Amino acid sequence: MSTVSTSLQTHAVINEAVQTLHDGGLVAFPTETVYGLGADARNAQAIEKVFTTKGRPSHHPLIVHVAAPDVFDQATVDWVAVVAPWARDISEDAVKLMNAFWPGPLTLIFKKDKSVLGEITGGQDTVAIRAPAHPIAQELIRKLKSGIVGPSANRFGKVSPTSAADVRSEFEGELGLMILDGGDCEVGIESTIIDLSSGDHPVLLRPGIVTPQEIASKTGITVHLPGQKMEMSLLPRVSGSLKAHYAPTTPLRLYSPGRVLDALSEFPDTKTRVAVAVWDSESALSEDGHPSVQFHEVEVPSNSAAFASRLYRTLRDLDEQGWDLILFPEPPAGQEWDGVRDRLQRACFGSGPSSSSHASN
Ligand code: TXA
Ligand code: MG
Secondary structure, three states: OOOOEEEHHHHHHHHHHHHHHOOOEEEEEEOOOEEEEEOOOHHHHHHHHHHHHOOOOOOOOOEEEEEOOOOOOHHHHHHHHHOOOOOOOOOOOHHHHHHHHHHEEEEEEEEEOOOOOOOHHOOOOOEEEHHHHHHOHHHHHHHHHOEEOOOOOOOOOEEOOOOOHHHHHHOOOOOOOOOOOOOOOOOOOOEEEEOOOOOOOEEEEEEEOHHHHHHHHHOOOOOOOOOOOHHHOOOOHHHOOOOOOOOOOOOOEOOOOOHHHHHHOOOOOOOOEEEEEOOOOOOOOOOOOOOOOEEEEEEOOOOOHHHHHHHHHHHHHHOOOOEEEEEEEEEOOOOOHHHHHHHHHHHHHHHHOOOOHHOOO
């Protein structure tokens, strides 16, 4: 499959994927955010395979992906019934959030139903749930008649994949991994995560394309930032919150407006081939002269959603081109940039040849 289509061939391939999941195998699948590495959420052995294939520590919890039972009119889906097999204490806020944003790039953390396997939750009493918007993900989940655990389909600590080809290159050695091709991911960064499990205040655990401002304007719900109402130590574990994450092998640094040369000071002489991302709204870098450096400019969108959708693609492509250093402009202030700022900062921290030794997911 090369495009999102509902052709007979697509249905046949999805049926094969359902059988693979049913038999305890793994299937990489497209979502609107990034590709996931899927396993049947009711099969402990299959879930263990997800951890070993990714190389992810087993106490880092996974998201359960769910879908409405039928091809549906979004306005009439009973999301409470969809999450009920997995979660308990589903609050009014949760219902409002699900109605406003599902299916879509928002993950909600609930108290878990007792039937949810401890392998998914890292032994915590909470579970993360998301209803992806991608039609192939939905059909896969619906036909499996279960939930699908799906961490991003990348090796531990690496850049998340936003195309089937990215997944293939991440898992080159994994013969037999089935990969459903649903085209390029539209959103391009992982879902926003909101923790609803404490009962009173929703807390933002991972910023994404759905911002607290958008949540407030669509639902009237105030989302708190970690630390605003809770001690960090009381927050559930989120491996995406580790400092090093989403990391390319090439060193990556951010530069503030007009300060490209400052960013080079960390790399005094040896770095000669530097890829510099520049805003598409600005003219090219001025030739303010660094004799030993050869700059290659790559335009990046100055619209936050467009930037997010291209971010991992650009990082992967530049990483493969063999530059000595990659420079990205610091994203501007504003919640719509929080998701990409978060990913870029972690990617910088984890970047470099030894990035695989950093802890992350
Ligand atoms: O957009 C996404 O969310 C993608 C696509 C494939 O759906 N998935 C994804 O999964 O990003 P993963 O495993 O790479 O990141 C899930 C994050 C992790 O940081 C994990 O720690 C957190 O969700 N998480 C899962 N269960 C949790 C829980 N019970 N409490 C707190 N955090 C949890
Ligand atoms: Mg991930």
